[in-house]
Amino acid sequence: MKKIANESIDFAQQHHEGKVIAEKKTYKILDCNYCGFIHATAPQDVGKNDLYSSHFYEVEKPDYIDSNINDADWWDFTYGLRIERGDKIAEEPITTWLDVGTGPGLFLDAALKRGKMATGIEPSLAATRYASSKGHEVVNAYFTEKVAEVIGKFGGIHCSEVLEHIPNPSHFLSIIKEVMDEKSILCIVVPNDFSIIQDIYTTLNPEVEKWWVDPPFHLNYFSRQSLNNLLLRNGLEVVYETCMFPIDIFLLMGDHYVGDDEIGKRAHDRRRQMENAVNKTENAGILVQMYEEMSKLGIGRELITFAKKVPNL
Numbered sequence: 001m002k003k004i005a006n007e008s009i010d011f012a013q014q015h016h017e018g019k020v021i022a023e024k025k026t027y028k029i030l031d032c033n034y035c036g037f038i039h040a041t042a043p044q045d046v047g048k049n050d051l052y053s054s055h056f057y058e059v060e061k062p063d064y065i066d067s068n069i070n071d072a073d074w075w076d077f078t079y080g081l082r083i084e085r086g087d088k089i090a091e092e093p094i095t096t097w098l099d100v101g102t103g104p105g106l107f108l109d110a111a112l113k114r115g116k117m118a119t120g121i122e123p124s125l126a127a128t129r130y131a132s133s134k135g136h137e138v139v140n141a142y143f144t145e146k147v148a149e150v151i152g153k154f155g156g157i158h159c160s161e162v163l164e165h166i167p168n169p170s171h172f173l174s175i176i177k178e179v180m181d182e183k184s185i186l187c188i189v190v191p192n193d194f195s196i197i198q199d200i201y202t203t204l205n206p207e208v209e210k211w212w213v214d215p216p217f218h219l220n221y222f223s224r225q226s227l228n229n230l231l232l233r234n235g236l237e238v239v240y241e242t243c244m245f246p247i248d249i250f251l252l253m254g255d256h257y258v259g260d261d262e263i264g265k266r267a268h269d270r271r272r273q274m275e276n277a278v279n280k281t282e283n284a285g286i287l288v289q290m291y292e293e294m295s296k297l298g299i300g301r302e303l304i305t306f307a308k309k310v311p312n313l
């Protein structure tokens with residue numbers, strides 16, 4: 001029988017091989033034949049449980065909590081679409097959500113507002129304290145087998161901007177499956193990397209480094225196809241796909257935001273204003289269709305993928 005990646009928990013012991021498509025710091029970025037997706041090679045100094053427990057919000061992203069709070073309306077719309085989509089896909093409306101990597105708890109806010117019960121898991125103490133201060137139930141931990149054992153099952157699992165940071169995504173998905181039953185819906189959100197837009201921009205601007213390559217924080221780089229393959233080989237079948245706005249299209253319009261936070265913020269504000277305008281006038285259905293089509297073309301900045309357990313696995 002062919003050996004597949006999720007049979008082994010120890011990532012470093014697996015036989016990773018493939019074309020090296022980028023290098024950064026001491027890392028090589030491999031288009032791995034074994035895993036079926038792009039990842040950093042043998043991440044010897046990652047997977048240690050201190051990367052996100054305090055370092056992430058305090059050193060790498062000091063403004064992350066504040067800037068998310070300032071965009072609260074937009075996040076409510078963004079997360080609301082996912083919660084509503086979950087209800088549409090599930091056989092019956094989802095009543096309980098687990099948000100893995102909950103950060104400041106904005107997904108929990110959106111779930112609660114829509115009458116759902118929601119629990120968060122968050123390794124950062126600062127973010128946990130903030131989310132808990134709003135009355136949310138948040139477990140301050142990494143999402144491990146031990147946590148999965150005690151936390152119970154959920155109708156919906158939301159896991160946004162997490163999988164790209166995880167040293168062994170297959171193993172992580174096996175833990176997620178522990179909190180799913182056969183009806184549960186998983187919503188995974190990851191950056192869409194080595195995309196056509198990134199390719200166009202770096203081809204026309206060869207002096208610009210591949211800014212999305214960022215080990216040890218970003219270890220894995222997914223496309224629609226490679227994410228779907230990863231889910232399927234872990235017993236999860238994709239039931240719905242969409243994406244977030246292709247914010248990197250601003251690069252092609254002359255807004256060179258790489259390395260310039262001012263321009264980057266302006267790009268985000270314009271996207272946010274556009275989506276809020278469409279939503280306020282009750283035209284959100286247009287955005288929903290637009291992003292579904294964009295995801296088929298591989299141009300959304302983040303992939304939003306819903307999956308269920310493959311029956312009888």
Ligand SMILES: [Zn+2]
Nearest residue numbers: 016032034035
């Ligand atoms: Zn690999």
